Amino acid sequence: MQKLLAYPLTVIYFLVFGLTLVIFHPIQWFCYTVFGYKAHKISVDALQFCLIHCLNVLGTRFTWDNQYKIPKNKPLLIVSNHQSMYDISPIMWYMRRHHVKFVAKKELGKGFPSVSYNLRHGGSVLIDRKNPRQALTAMKAFGKYIEETNRAAVIFPEGTRSKTGQPKPFKTRGLELLFREMPSALIVPITVNNSWKTLRYGKFPMGIGSHIKFKVHQPIVLSEIDNHLELIKTIEHTITSAIILEE
Numbered sequence: 031m032q033k034l035l036a037y038p039l040t041v042i043y044f045l046v047f048g049l050t051l052v053i054f055h056p057i058q059w060f061c062y063t064v065f066g067y068k069a070h071k072i073s074v075d076a077l078q079f080c081l082i083h084c085l086n087v088l089g090t091r092f093t094w095d096n097q098y099k100i101p102k103n104k105p106l107l108i109v110s111n112h113q114s115m116y117d118i119s120p121i122m123w124y125m126r127r128h129h130v131k132f133v134a135k136k137e138l139g140k141g142f143p144s145v146s147y148n149l150r151h152g153g154s155v156l157i158d159r160k161n162p163r164q165a166l167t168a169m170k171a172f173g174k175y176i177e178e179t180n181r182a183a184v185i186f187p188e189g190t191r192s193k194t195g196q197p198k199p200f201k202t203r204g205l206e207l208l209f210r211e212m213p214s215a216l217i218v219p220i221t222v223n224n225s226w227k228t229l230r231y232g233k234f235p236m237g238i239g240s241h242i243k244f245k246v247h248q249p250i251v252l253s254e255i256d257n258h259l260e261l262i263k264t265i266e267h268t269i270t271s272a273i274i275l276e277e
Contacts, residue, residue, distance in 0.1 A: 036088075036235035043087045043236060050080050051143040058147050067153075071129065074148050078123040085116065089239040090228065094124045096246035100218060102127055105176045105183075107208055107215045107252070111197050111269050112186035113225035120244060121184060121220065128182035133172065133204065135159055153181065169204060173211025182218075183208060187266070195226045195275050200266045202259065209258050219247040219265050221272035245272050 054077040061069035082092060100106065106128050110117065122130045132149070136156040140146050149156060155172035157165040176183045185208065187200035209215075223243040230237040247268050255261045 032238060033231060033235065036231065036238045039088055039238055040235040043084060046087055047081070047084045050077070050084055051145065054080070055143040055147060058144060058151075062147075062151055070152065074152055075123065075126045077144055077148075078119045078126070081119040082123055085228070088228070088236055090116075091241045092120055093241065093243045094120065094246075095244060096124070098246060098249055100128070100216065100249060103180055105180050105212050105215045106218050107176075107205075107212055108182055108184040108218045108220060109205070109265050109269065110184065110186055110220040111222050111273060112188050112191050113193075113195055113222050114191055114229050116228050116242065117186075117222045117225050120242065124244070125182060129153070129179070130182045130184055131155070131172070131176065133157065133169070133183065133185045153179075166207070169207050170211055173208045176208075177212045177214065183212070187262075191226075193226060193229065195224070195273060197270045197273055200262060202262050205262050205265075206258055209252060209261075213253060215252045217250040217252055217261075217265065219250070219268045221245040221247065221269045223272075223274050247272070 054073065058070060058073050058077070061073040106125075108121065108125065108130070110121065118132070131152065132154040134149055134154055134156055136158045138146060139149050139156040148154070153175065155168050157168050159165065172183065175181075185204055187202070187205055188198040189201050190198065192198055221244070223245070224240050225242045227237045227240040228242070250261070250265070252261075
């Protein structure tokens with residue numbers, strides 16, 4: 031019965047979601063072109079707020095659990111598990127005061143209204159997974175940018191989404207590189223639960239009634255840790271141990 035109901039709700043969701051992206055694309059362009067970064071940032075924040083509420087059409091709820099006061103005057107490296115594209119807007123919205131930027135694959139840099147524009151112009155980095163040299167250069171520049179501007183970088187070390195919620199092993203190279211380029215960073219581990227359920231049936235219909243939960247863990251001062259490989263293991267354990275695999 032739930033899957034049957036999901037069909038019409040998914041159609042409505044796609045219409046609302048698509049319309050939101052189309053509307054905000056020229057808004058972003060106007061804000062960025064005419065008024066610059068600050069205005070563009072406001073338009074992107076508004077976009078994330080709307081995208082989150084688009085999911086309410088599917089009965090999706092969000093819980094953001096953060097018990098820590100995270101300073102704005104330090105660069106952040108947000109490290110999270112990755113279950114679906116619906117991890118992204120909530121992180122951008124709830125962490126918006128930190129000017130969140132993403133490490134994304136280059137394919138997302140074109141063809142997606144609003145999303146592609148923000149990735150290209152909002153300070154995120156697009157990497158070519160098939161071109162290690164380009165990815166290395168781009169990641170170095172990205173890390174320096176975050177370090178110098180005291181903004182927040184988000185990286186999903188699994189490298190791809192988990193379709194069942196079961197975490198994949200963390201890849202260390204990207205984290206190690208960002209550690210070197212962001213020596214004064216505060217590392218913020220985040221665990222995402224239940225995001226994968228929005229795609230439990232595949233792309234159509236979408237899952238309904240999902241309760242997506244985000245758990246922010248104790249931030250870590252990078253400069254206080256010497257062994258970066260051990261640090262990555264600690265971060266991975268912290269994030270994955272809070273994943274709840276429930277149907």
